[in-house]
Amino acid sequence: MLDKSASGPSSQLSGFSQRGWLHSYQMSRFGDVPFLPTALSKAEGCRVRDVDGTWYLDALSGAYCVNIGYGRQSVLDAASEAASSIHYVSPFSCTSPQAAAYSKALTDALDGFMGPESRIFFVNSGSEAIDAAIKLARAWHFVKGTGHKTILSRRGSYHGSTFGAATVSDSEFLKQVFGPMMGGAAKFPTSSCHICEFDETPDRCGVNCLGIDAPDPAALLVEAVETCVGTGLTHRDYYRRLRRIADDLGALLICDEVITGFGRTGALFACEKLNIRPDVLVLAKGITSGYEAMGAIVVRREVADAFLGDDSKTFFHGATFGARPGPAAAALASLDILLDEALPQAAARSEAIIRCQIEAKLTSRPSIRAFRGTGMLFSVDVDFHEGPARVHDIELLRQCIFEQGIINCLYSTKDDGFVDIAPPLICSEGDLEELVEGISKGFDKWENQRAKGDSA
Numbered sequence: 067m068l069d070k071s072a073s074g075p076s077s078q079l080s081g082f083s084q085r086g087w088l089h090s091y092q093m094s095r096f097g098d099v100p101f102l103p104t105a106l107s108k109a110e111g112c113r114v115r116d117v118d119g120t121w122y123l124d125a126l127s128g129a130y131c132v133n134i135g136y137g138r139q140s141v142l143d144a145a146s147e148a149a150s151s152i153h154y155v156s157p158f159s160c161t162s163p164q165a166a167a168y169s170k171a172l173t174d175a176l177d178g179f180m181g182p183e184s185r186i187f188f189v190n191s192g193s194e195a196i197d198a199a200i201k202l203a204r205a206w207h208f209v210k211g212t213g214h215k216t217i218l219s220r221r222g223s224y225h226g227s228t229f230g231a232a233t234v235s236d237s238e239f240l241k242q243v244f245g246p247m248m249g250g251a252a253k254f255p256t257s258s259c260h261i262c263e264f265d266e267t268p269d270r271c272g273v274n275c276l277g278i279d280a281p282d283p284a285a286l287l288v289e290a291v292e293t294c295v296g297t298g299l300t301h302r303d304y305y306r307r308l309r310r311i312a313d314d315l316g317a318l319l320i321c322d323e324v325i326t327g328f329g330r331t332g333a334l335f336a337c338e339k340l341n342i343r344p345d346v347l348v349l350a351k352g353i354t355s356g357y358e359a360m361g362a363i364v365v366r367r368e369v370a371d372a373f374l375g376d377d378s379k380t381f382f383h384g385a386t387f388g389a390r391p392g393p394a395a396a397a398l399a400s401l402d403i404l405l406d407e408a409l410p411q412a413a414a415r416s417e418a419i420i421r422c423q424i425e426a427k428l429t430s431r432p433s434i435r436a437f438r439g440t441g442m443l444f445s446v447d448v449d450f451h452e453g454p455a456r457v458h459d460i461e462l463l464r465q466c467i468f469e470q471g472i473i474n475c476l477y478s479t480k481d482d483g484f485v486d487i488a489p490p491l492i493c494s495e496g497d498l499e500e501l502v503e504g505i506s507k508g509f510d511k512w513e514n515q516r517a518k519g520d521s522a
């Protein structure tokens with residue numbers, strides 16, 4: 067019998083993790099610095115507790131996914147009841163009541179901007195869903211006989227970690243490490259006004275970022291709000307014009323709502339809020355609020371209809387674990403909570419509170435350049451040291467904020483660093499005040515230590 071009792075103080079658990087795991091993102095921290103990842107063992111609402119008993123406010127809903135909050139018994143019960151009856155159903159030949167019920171509930175909720183009778187294809191993550199969307203776009207052009215192959219996505223974007231998703235993402239560094247990337251992909255300018263490639267401002271904007279061209283465009287792939295560039299907001303006329311360009315080019319419009327979906331931006335979907343009419347919608351993360359692994363693409367009916375008919379038209383793409391009964395039941399229960407408790411509307415109301423708190427407690431600091439946000443998705447741009455001191459500077463701020471009881475909020479890439487604020491949508495006004503107050507105290511400590519020349 068294997069020992070399944072992985073318990074003990076954080077130092078011991080972190081020891082396992084330090085020796086045994088090939089960490090993503092954090093591996094470099096395990097070199098000469100004694101870095102201890104936090105071992106979490108309990109959660110409730112918008113808070114998580116480590117194995118030593120300390121509670122933290124979760125600034126990022128885990129990884130932008132626990133939208134309905136932790137410890138929702140109805141979701142846990144729904145998933146376990148479904149799995150106790152039948153834990154696996156092959157999606158290649160069968161379905162389950164849970165998958166059927168969820169498909170109906172989700173497509174009904176999407177009717178407004180996807181049109182009636184859209185169809186869903188289930189996978190297990192956001193990256194898999196992006197790959198499915200890429201393959202679907204190419205398969206659609208194949209059955210239509212257009213010969214279009216190229217997937218166009220925006221510079222600076224992130225769409226996931228599988229090879230397809232990494233190829234349509236844009237990072238020079240990742241290209242150097244993992245290249246050559248997949249063929250048949252091209253980039254067009256970012257739509258995020260704060261990093262405008264044309265040096266324009268929203269009130270002096272010719273929407274030049276819509277210069278999109280490729281000889282054989284299969285799809286335009288965009289995030290409704292560009293998240294990995296620090297919550298990039300877009301000119302109000304952008305999406306109406308993007309839709310027209312997609313139509314003129316004969317390309318599908320794919321919208322990645324892996325982060326922005328399920329209430330995050332103050333509407334159930336950002337497409338609704340921004341009046342976007344995609345052909346394919348990409349979903350994951352908040353789809354089950356992190357209670358189970360699931361991703362999905364939703365395809366507009368007129369597009370999906372192209373695959374009906376004889377065998378040569380079939381969408382030849384599969385996922386063994388697509389739409390298992392447990393995850394489908396969790397997704398249904400999670401959507402039920404989002405709608406029943408009007409959490410998208412709550413997120414819309416929280417926007418003003420977060421904005422006001424950031425303005426009062428953070429923006430006067432010289433180390434803060436700007437902030438942007440919508441709904442409960444905010445980024446604060448931080449002026450970190452340049453060069454070799456950068457990694458320590460980021461690490462020090464992470465630690466200083468963490469010591470105030472705030473977990474998960476620092477997001478950094480090789481070139482950028484943001485404090486992201488995207489907590490569970492159930493946060494009360496008091497929780498949000500506590501969150502920004504904690505971040506602010508973390509900045510106080512960081513600024514003091516920086517002034518004294520300390521490093522992490």
Ligand SMILES: Cc1ncc(COP(=O)(O)O)c(C=O)c1O
Binds near residue numbers: 324350
């Ligand atoms: C916008 C966006 N799309 C897709 C993905 C990939 O999702 P997953 O990590 O579930 O594969 C991510 C992940 O963070 C993301 O931020």
